[in-house]
Amino acid sequence: MRIVKLGPEQKRARRRERALRTVAVLPSLATLGNLICGVGAIYMCLLSIHAAGGDREILAMGSEKLERVFPTFLSIGAYLIVLSMFFDGIDGRLARFTRKTSEFGAQLDSLADVVSFGVAPAMLVITIAHPGQISQLSRLQLIYWRAEWVMAAVFVCCAALRLARFNVENVQDESAHMGFRGLPSPGAAGAIVGLVIFHQDTLRDLREFAPLWAPQVLALLMPPFAMLLGLLMVSRFRYPHIVNAVLRGRRPFRQVVALLIVLLIGFVVQPQFTLALTTAAYALSGPIAGAWRRFTTDATTAATQTAPPGADAVVPAEDDDSRDEFEDTARHAG
Numbered sequence: 001m002r003i004v005k006l007g008p009e010q011k012r013a014r015r016r017e018r019a020l021r022t023v024a025v026l027p028s029l030a031t032l033g034n035l036i037c038g039v040g041a042i043y044m045c046l047l048s049i050h051a052a053g054g055d056r057e058i059l060a061m062g063s064e065k066l067e068r069v070f071p072t073f074l075s076i077g078a079y080l081i082v083l084s085m086f087f088d089g090i091d092g093r094l095a096r097f098t099r100k101t102s103e104f105g106a107q108l109d110s111l112a113d114v115v116s117f118g119v120a121p122a123m124l125v126i127t128i129a130h131p132g133q134i135s136q137l138s139r140l141q142l143i144y145w146r147a148e149w150v151m152a153a154v155f156v157c158c159a160a161l162r163l164a165r166f167n168v169e170n171v172q173d174e175s176a177h178m179g180f181r182g183l184p185s186p187g188a189a190g191a192i193v194g195l196v197i198f199h200q201d202t203l204r205d206l207r208e209f210a211p212l213w214a215p216q217v218l219a220l221l222m223p224p225f226a227m228l229l230g231l232l233m234v235s236r237f238r239y240p241h242i243v244n245a246v247l248r249g250r251r252p253f254r255q256v257v258a259l260l261i262v263l264l265i266g267f268v269v270q271p272q273f274t275l276a277l278t279t280a281a282y283a284l285s286g287p288i289a290g291a292w293r294r295f296t297t298d299a300t301t302a303a304t305q306t307a308p309p310g311a312d313a314v315v316p317a318e319d320d321d322s323r324d325e326f327e328d329t330a331r332h333a334g
Contacts, residue, residue, distance in 0.1 A: 077123075113186075229283055
């Protein structure tokens with residue numbers, strides 16, 4: 001057997017190759033972390049159903065300090081979905097950083113997203129809306145309980161369709177990821193997570209601040225809101241990519257600073273309510289902005305048609321930032 005001695009350059013090249021192989025595993029590990037957090041959120045829902053509200057009387061995290069942030073099993077599940085969003089946000093960037101983007105990674109990411117941003121949020125909705133003793137429900141309550149399951153199923157199906165559409169329409173160029181067509185699945189899951197965290201916070205502060213009917217109303221409205229989010233995911237409304245719009249967009253620096261200050265004050269004063277408000281506002285921004293653009297377009301058209309002959313119609317200038325933001329829209333699901 002002949003032993004070949006490697007020179008210094010060859011040894012350095014081999015060490016560099018082994019390091020790249022090690023780093024290339026990181027995107028898949030981040031995607032699997034996304035999936036694990038989604039499964040953990042589903043498990044927290046099962047624990048909440050088993051506890052039947054008793055987790056509000058015990059330390060769900062075993063610590064009084066953590067109890068203010070994680071008062072119930074459902075709140076823990078909601079924050080696990082937030083952690084899933086973190087992993088989902090870094091896996092693609094890690095793949096591009098290591099130059100290991102592949103079709104395998106894209107498909108694995110979509111499968112993980114179906115669980116973390118489709119099934120897990122739907123389970124949170126079903127768990128919150130669970131009526132307790134089903135045998136004691138009236139006929140009308142029983143019908144609505146069955147409808148809640150259908151609404152949650154619509155959310156899951158729309159999330160799967162949204163992710164499948166993204167796989168077909170995805171643009172690999174990172175510079176094109178300035179906006180979305182349809183609500184991205186992490187945005188829909190974030191809207192549900194925000195409401196769940198706010199709902200659990202109102203249960204904890206029920207005797208001090210929140211009125212008695214507030215948690216019940218939130219629980220009843222959660223399934224219809226989830227179905228609306230599902231329909232927005234398969235819609236064609238435009239949504240900005242928050243991170244890329246701020247970092248890559250041509251927004252005035254004063255606007256960015258003012259927005260950050262407002263959000264910082266809100267999260268310091270009332271973090272749960274601020275999270276629910278901001279995530280719900282982003283989810284509803286698509287149809288609201290679409291209705292506003294349609295209204296302004298119709299108003300401009302009407303002004304042009306009613307202008308006297310020979311007069312120059314005044315057409316409002318299009319916002320350059322808005323045009324640039326969606327000119328190269330990538331159908332990106334998260």
